[in-house]
Amino acid sequence: MPKIAIRFQRVSDAKRFFEIFNNSNFEFLSTVVNCIEDEKKFLRNNLEKRKNNIEHNYAILYDNKVVGAVGVRVISYRNYIGEIGYFVDEKYWGKGIATKALKLIESECQKKLNISRMQLVIDPRNLASMKVAEKCGYKKEGLMKKAIKLKDKKVDAYLYAKVK
Numbered sequence: 001m002p003k004i005a006i007r008f009q010r011v012s013d014a015k016r017f018f019e020i021f022n023n024s025n026f027e028f029l030s031t032v033v034n035c036i037e038d039e040k041k042f043l044r045n046n047l048e049k050r051k052n053n054i055e056h057n058y059a060i061l062y063d064n065k066v067v068g069a070v071g072v073r074v075i076s077y078r079n080y081i082g083e084i085g086y087f088v089d090e091k092y093w094g095k096g097i098a099t100k101a102l103k104l105i106e107s108e109c110q111k112k113l114n115i116s117r118m119q120l121v122i123d124p125r126n127l128a129s130m131k132v133a134e135k136c137g138y139k140k141e142g143l144m145k146k147a148i149k150l151k152d153k154k155v156d157a158y159l160y161a162k163v164k
Helices: 011-021 036-044 046-051 097-111 127-135
Strands: 004-008 055-062 065-074 081-088 117-122 139-150 153-163
Touching (some): 004 097, 046 055, 055 097, 081 097, 097 127, 117 127
Antiparallel strands (some): 004 055, 065 081, 117 153, 139 153
């Protein structure tokens, strides 16, 4: 059985993430990466973001191969609310990888970051992501108007949350 794990992102992951981001089927991904150097710049800033408890970003590994990413942005001034985001390479969709990665980062949020409220912001058309959220015990709290930006357009999003 293939092993799914997470580890902190590395600058050496830039090329792989760039490949994944440039899949035209990623219609719900709000991240825009124009070149590998932009991705490297983002990855170089991860250590500082972790030190300042702003973001904690991980690579998702499937049999030791980078197949996506999962991260949490600390959004509460008291550091107990975290907004989680994730993506998985299309070649690996439908294998339970996002579900497992979400569970793994939840564990990190609770044990190491003391985050008790975890949130997901999901495009209403992203049925697969909603299914992942619901499998992991997240509850839909409502529709946020024009909450995310996709390809220069602001769109509505559902807010899912889980409180420990």
